[in-house]
Amino acid sequence: MIYNVEKETLNMQDKEKLQLERLQKTVQVVYENVPFYKEKFAENNITPEQVRSLEDLKKLPFTKKQDLRDHYPFGLFAVDQKDMVRVHASSGTSGKPTVVGYTRGDIEVWSEVVARAIAAAGGEPGHVLHNAYGYGLFTGGLGLHYGSEQLGMVTVPVSGGNTTRQILLIEDFKPQVICGTPSYVLNIAESMEKMGKDPRQTSLKYGIFGAEPWSEEMRQTLEEKLDIKAIDIYGLSEIMGPGVSIECHESQNGLHIADDHFYVEVIDPETLEPVKDGEYGELVFTSLTKEAFPIIRYRTGDIAAIDRTTCKCGRTSVRMSRVKGRIDDMLIIRGVNVFPSEIENCLLQVEELVPHYQILLKKKGTMDLIELQAEVNESTFEKCGGDMKHLDMDELKRRIEYQIKSNCLVSIHVQIMEPNSIPRSEGKAVRIVDLREEKVLQKK
Known part of the structure; x- marks a missing residue:
């Protein structure tokens, strides 16, 4: 099922036209409303009027996680507080968290891209989705929750923890889809086995896993233990949250990026120069439609490659490989x-x-x-x-x-x-x- 056929199968020419229009608007917004970007643009001798093509994006400065921490909590927001409806934050490994904000429009966009993602993973209206991602400042729980409801699924907001209760609800509510970190869902499966239950005999058909690196071997383990198709989802709070990209269940050959909302580049983390399609490098994202917290050329620290060929599922979006690792994990x-x-x-x-x-x-x-x-x-x-x-x-x-x-x-x-x-x-x-x-x- 393709949730938004018009946008997810857009031809390259029309997509690039849409991306450029949205990029030019975003650049103008951050230049006028975020002092950090106005200063950075001046340092790079660039003005919004000079962004005339997608290639001109390379003239713009990078944004790093430290920039978010240096402007904690709201220094990079582009709207007044009265126009916001929510903030999220990532805990990080040390120091202050990175804080991101959302307008009502941002929440609507986020809900749609996650609905697209769940549909790509095999979810359908009327299915039951067991959401074992944590709720709260972490974007995982609420991100999947809103997308599931947008798609028309029955959403079980169980959150993380209390594994015995998770098992009870899986048995009684009979969900078709489970969402969570792969390590925790594996923990659920192992706990079922210790209770004398067979995790392959549940109603589950698909699993949407992310928020931590996991290997193809882990995928095989999850699929065998739970008799499901294990789908990789990608996102990070600085860009939006979950739903930036996801594998489709038809091919599981790269993660489809919602590239009408997020423009991707891959660079050599040492030289900062772009690498060829298919080569591994650091993922860099620019938001194209975010209102409260637009971000330009954000260096994610994640190592992956991209593929622009059309997938057999029919989606024309750029696909990224599964994340090989993080620069700071290496x-x-x-x-x-x-x-x-x-x-x-x-x-x-x-x-x-x-x-x-x-x-x-x-x-x-x-x-x-x-x-x-x-x-x-x-x-x-x-x-x-x-x-x-x-x-x-x-x-x-x-x-x-x-x-x-x-x-x-x-x-x-x-x-x-x-x-x-x-x-x-x-x-x-x-x-x-x-x-x-x-x-x-x-x-x-």
Whole structure:
């Protein structure tokens, strides 16, 4: 089902004309109403009148997350407070949160792009949607909620946590769609198994997962455990929230960007120059229709590539690859760049393990050390009589380390853990624990 056929199948010529009209209007708005952008434009010797084509976007300055923090809380808003109806904020890993605002018009646009996204994932009017994303300042819960209602679905606003109740509602309300972070929905499935229930026997047909990086191997795990089609959704509060892009259930081959509302670029994060379509780089988004919090060339920190070919589902929107990782997530191990998602891929190829892990960053003298904690599954634990001493630890470590060495080209010390010893997530999973400064980094 295509929710908005006119906009989602627009031909390239008409789309670029619409994008340019909206870009020129946005540039004029931020120039007149956001002092930060007026100053930045002056530094770059650019005025709104000089934006005559989409190519001219490259003349405009980038916006970074630090810019949002430097102007906390409302310094980058383009409308008066009386014209706003809501604010959201992301917690971040340190310091002040990044705050974003919405007018009534923004909420309507957001509702539509999320409705498009849910429809692309397989949702239909009359279906029941179980929303296990957290509600509150985090955009995930309310974003999916409004889009679900816009599509005409029966929305269950259960939020995150209270896993036993989640299971009860899934059994009794019989939803076709579940939304949440992949790590938490996996936690729900595992909890069902511990209760003697088969998670493959529920009414669920589709899952919409995001808010944290997850691998193709994690997708396979979720699809097998729950007998569903697992769909990747992408968004970030600085741009709008969930609904910036999503995979379609027909092909699951890249995430369709709502590019009549969000213009995408991909740049080399070092040179800041654009890369060719199909090449990986940092995603940069410019909002085209936001009123309260328009943003120009926002550097997301997310690594992906884009594809402009038409998808078999019929949508003509630009597609982005699944996010490979984040620039600030990237680990440098003896000169080799590694993303946690790449390590996850390796772990899920070892049948004795479950997809729960943590990467510990430690210090020994002046040297940084990296330790991977991996957890065995229940069946493996039972086979060794419930005693890890009876497990051939050396052989298992050797296979894990071989997978990582072969695929990631690095050597990492592995520690094998008992089942359920790594904390389970009721929201975003904590994958990297930095013990060098005795703090936890929860990555987006």
